[in-house]
Amino acid sequence: MILDILKKNKLSVTDGRRKILELFLSSDGALEHADIEKYTGEIFDRVTVYRTLQTFVEKGIIHHIPTTDNSILYALCKDNCEEGHHHDNHVHFICDECNKTICLDDVTIPQVKLPKGFTPKHAEMVVSGVCDDCK
């Protein structure tokens, strides 16, 4: 699985990439850089984590999630994201209790009617509240 993803994207298979990808696959929510660094611990250099995430974003393996504060969250791209083409039209949910960010893959972002003159290309939607685990 992990190897498949890396190979499909023509990336060399290295320990760092394997570990980080593994973390994403085993996590149901989104991760920020700090989470990843905590998990990979002392194994890899900060810089390696940055560069790995950057590479994954470029290849369309993971994507950014918008937040209201200034943290950068990453989540796995489901389905058929390709290099430069994200099909990431699902809603993200941030739990106020446990602070986890969850991809609601089945909830698509609704269309909105924009004022005259505006042309939409992409939409992001983040809902916050209490998640299933914390209710």
Add this chain to the structure above:
Amino acid sequence: MILDILKKNKLSVTDGRRKILELFLSSDGALEHADIEKYTGEIFDRVTVYRTLQTFVEKGIIHHIPTTDNSILYALCKDNCEEGHHHDNHVHFICDECNKTICLDDVTIPQVKLPKGFTPKHAEMVVSGVCDDCK
């Protein structure tokens, strides 16, 4: 107008707060810290700008806007935002051409049906594309 807002929130009237609030009122879009620093120029210390923005956010005069990258955007709260209670349910638009962020005050964020167990409290929506000026 500017004095009203400050007084309503029980804030001392200082040059810094006046200037920054003035900038928000005269701007139709959202601003990031760098914009504000550019405008206030050499007049105020960076730290003052940070603290002023922080105070304004706490008082509910301005609010954060989520973005996909890691920039922090601020925009005026319209209507009746009070301390700790934002009624900020309009869509934000980011123009890919001019890079401005615009509050679409008339476009309200639609409700979405969440999976079982999830309780929504707040929603943010950001649409990107081409704005009226750049079309």
Add this chain to the structure above:
DNA sequence: GTATATTTGCAATATCGTTGCAAGTATTAA
């Protein structure tokens, strides 16, 4: 105008993310 409370500026510090380069590792082909 004076006393009190708040705000500001400066300096120091912390955090975050990036870049160049040499050493290390993975991939390819023989």
Add this chain to the structure above:
DNA sequence: TTAATACTTGCAACGATATTGCAAATATAC
């Protein structure tokens, strides 16, 4: 399997961004 090549990693340095303590300056209340 080994050697050549291409890519990735770690280190160190750097730059940008944001925060904190404290003394001086300013605003508010009396």
